[in-house]
Amino acid sequence: MAADTKADDPEARGLRLVAVLLGLTVVSGLIDAVSYLGLGHVFTANMTGNVVVLGFAAAGAPGFSVPHTATSLVSFLIGAMAGGRVSARYGSGTRRTWARVTLAAEAVLVGASAAVAFVVPDATGTTYTLIALTAFAMGLRNATVRKLGVPDLTTTVLTMTLTGLASDSRAGGGSSRRSPRRTASVIAMLAGALLGAWLVIHRDLGTPLLIAAVAAGVLAAVTSGRE
Template identity: 75%
Template sequence: MTTDSTDPADASGPPAPDPEARGVRLLVVLLVLTVVSGLIDAVSFLGLGRVFTANMTGNVVVLGFAAAGAAGFSVAHTVTSLFCFLAGATAGGRMAVRFEGRSRRTWARTTLAVEAVLVGASAVWALAAPGRNGTTYALIALTAFAMGLRNATVRKLGVPDLTTTVLTMTLTGLAADSPLVGSGRGRAVRRVCAVLAMLLGATLGAWLVVHHNLWIPLLVAALASGVLAVVASGRE
């Protein structure tokens, strides 16, 4: 009598590829989104009345300036941005609950697709109705909602040092974990890349706003988010 000595694990063949790993890693995706944030804030601050729609830390400070009567700042613009950002973050939180326990890849791509649509709509609006009543508020609302949605998603994804919109803690970590304090265990390369990505986006966005038109950096931002919606993976 003979017995089959084949190991069942060998018979099953090689493990199936992880669908979450297909595409561009989240680390790269979030760095590109940091560039996009720089573009968006360049548009909003330079072209929409000195208001931020991605960086809410700056917006709270701007609201204080406006409330104190400082020239060049608008309470109405800033409140609109804050409200729409919070609405977007709420939508992002609800989406996180819906995707809980499901594919991070699908979740990230869905959020990025919505962001691309919202920012793309703002680009079309800026091109079609420049200077019209309501255009400034529409662009603030669309971009702030998109950034709130994205920020809620990035927070839930939990990739360290890559919030895509705020660099205060990233810069703090870069200094506090540096060899100068006897540490050197920090994620220095990642943090430096995040800072450079924001600087690149802000520089490019400012140049396009100053020398061309608002709709161009908005279109660039929408296209970047749209491409990432197609290629993002679910892995860091």
């Protein structure tokens, strides 16, 4: 009887959120590789780094741009506000539906940025368009991930993940209970950044963005609401 109930539970259908969020962490590495290496040393997923970059740009450090960084920050904040609206609309329902709506929107936004990168790579305004689209998508996703509240899987930043990995380790006097999840998150970000950097250096900006869009779309289709 319990097995039948679980089979009928829409939240249990699909890939668990932990695996989905690890996949999204890879996507974040791809997107930040594109933005930092290809769009003028700006982050569109990692806003902690972006605030620091804004300070560099404001101080006149070469290779950094206040307008680029400000565009990313503002777009991210608008995306996060949209994510708050989505959570207000879907947060009282199933997590599965909520996650799927947000990830589908991310896939569309990142897919649009890939199309722009392929079609008009050198046009005036392309850099700002790519920054705005990807930062908005990351703000939307981050607002959702934050409210889903899966521990140690923020998908875009690793400072607290690394802190927990070290401080809660057996060497740090802890139990290391969440070390596998935290380690997987670090590896996922590194893998995404490595792949994204290689593609930006050896191919173009559109290819890693396309891969990121497809990955987000697949994750949207298969995610469950269970951690």
